């Protein structure tokens with residue numbers, strides 16, 4: 409791993425599209441340690457925030473700083489809410505990602521095998537990725553990010569399509585990825601998962617960062633009425 | 646009607662016996678069209694991808710031109726190439742007129758826009774789907790070209806085959822710039838035109854049957870490629 413890229417500092421982040429402010433001034437600092445969970449109702453701006461942090465979108469106003477640098481995508485990876493599968497085998501998807509990062513052939517093979525094994529996809533390695541089931545595709549997308557050994561992994565609802573057992577298995581994988589030194593920043597709609605995985609919670613609502621707290625205190629004593637309603641399952645759009 | 650039946654019988658006999666003239670003509674046809682399509686693909690695939698992915702001044706205009714050129718009448722292409730390579734033309738010194746090279750040249754002009762324009766659409770569709778992933782992996786638009794062409798390989802193959810079908814079937818361009826010279830520039834379509842007008846239906850029919858069979862073969866291959874493309878993008 410190259411030079412560290414944390415902390416990630418967001419300053420007055422505004423994102424506008426179609427004449428509307430979708431993110432309305434987000435300021436936060438994200439550290440290298442712990443798992444950061446971004447929570448909030450549908451349309452709050454969680455996916456947008458991840459895309460901005462990952463550098464796929466440019467902020468309309470405000471700054472994103474990775475430990476002073478602004479270009480650090482090489483050490484990052486992201487799993488999208490809707491997994492994108494290349495028209496290659498499952499294994500080919502992983503190999504491709506590594507080739508993009510200039511990883512040599514022998515090393516590629518070693519890492520791909522390891523990751524396929526640990527995401528339960530070894531038996532599907534040769535299948536075209538796009539014939540895999542929704543949940544398998546999501547696991548493959550996770551594997552494709554993991555295999556890059558990034559410093560930070562952005563996960564946009566990584567278990568949205570998974571059955572309960574597979575969700576738990578993916579949570580274990582996420583812990584394992586973190587244990588290998590990767591910072592986890594993720595969104596989820598599963599409050600149980602948020603309780604299990606969250607160290608720090610960023611709670612977004614309508615494009616604003618409403619609360620930012622340690623997970624335990626967020627769930628036991630939310631300060632804002634929105635967060636309280638969200639936790640109680642009463643906050644809708 | 647009797648003449649017709651006899652001509653058919655003779656035509657099949659000719660094909661069965663691998664008649665020397667017939668083989669020569671079919672061979673030249675394949676050589677000219679395959680070479681032309683190969684060259685057209687080498688230019689058209691990256692060109693179509695570039696027009697799809699890059700915003701450069703004139704990209705829009707180039708797209709319109711490519712689309713318009715898809716339907717170019719072969720005789721017009723033949724005429725333009727004729728003017729270019731005839732003795733007095735700007736490429737006259739190359740002495741290409743009435744050679745297979747001239748026919749290849751004309752067919753490249755005819756087929757390249759088709760390949761480029763159709764490839765553009767394939768690449769646009771795929772990029773729409775892949776852009777965030779590729780950007781996330783650090784692949785810019787330039788490096789994406791190879792990825793997109795490869796991932797769209799079955800659709801790209803259909804595009805190239807469509808170009809081949811067009812090249813094999815056209816008669817106007819090769820007639821004008823090739824001149825339909827016996828043993829030099831006679832291909833299937835020009836021979837059919839000439840022999841029919843001379844009343845020699847046997848050779849014309851024999852070639853017609855082969856041309857039809859090749860066309861069916863090409864279209865069958867396009868079909869298989871499309872089915873495979875659909876299968877690969879399932880899920």
Ligand SMILES: Nc1ncnc2c1ncn2[C@@H]1O[C@H](COP(=O)(O)OP(=O)(O)OP(=O)(O)O)[C@@H](O)[C@H]1O
Pocket residue numbers: 425426430448449450451452453454455456457489
């Ligand atoms: N390009 C765009 N143009 C206009 N509106 C957009 C655009 N992209 C996103 N939006 C809007 O911004 C809002 C936030 O979108 P985002 O995808 O970040 O929500 P989210 O919090 O991830 O929601 P979900 O939980 O449903 O995934 C939504 O209301 C969406 O409709």
Ligand SMILES: [Mg+2]
Pocket residue numbers: 454455456489564
């Ligand atoms: Mg989202």
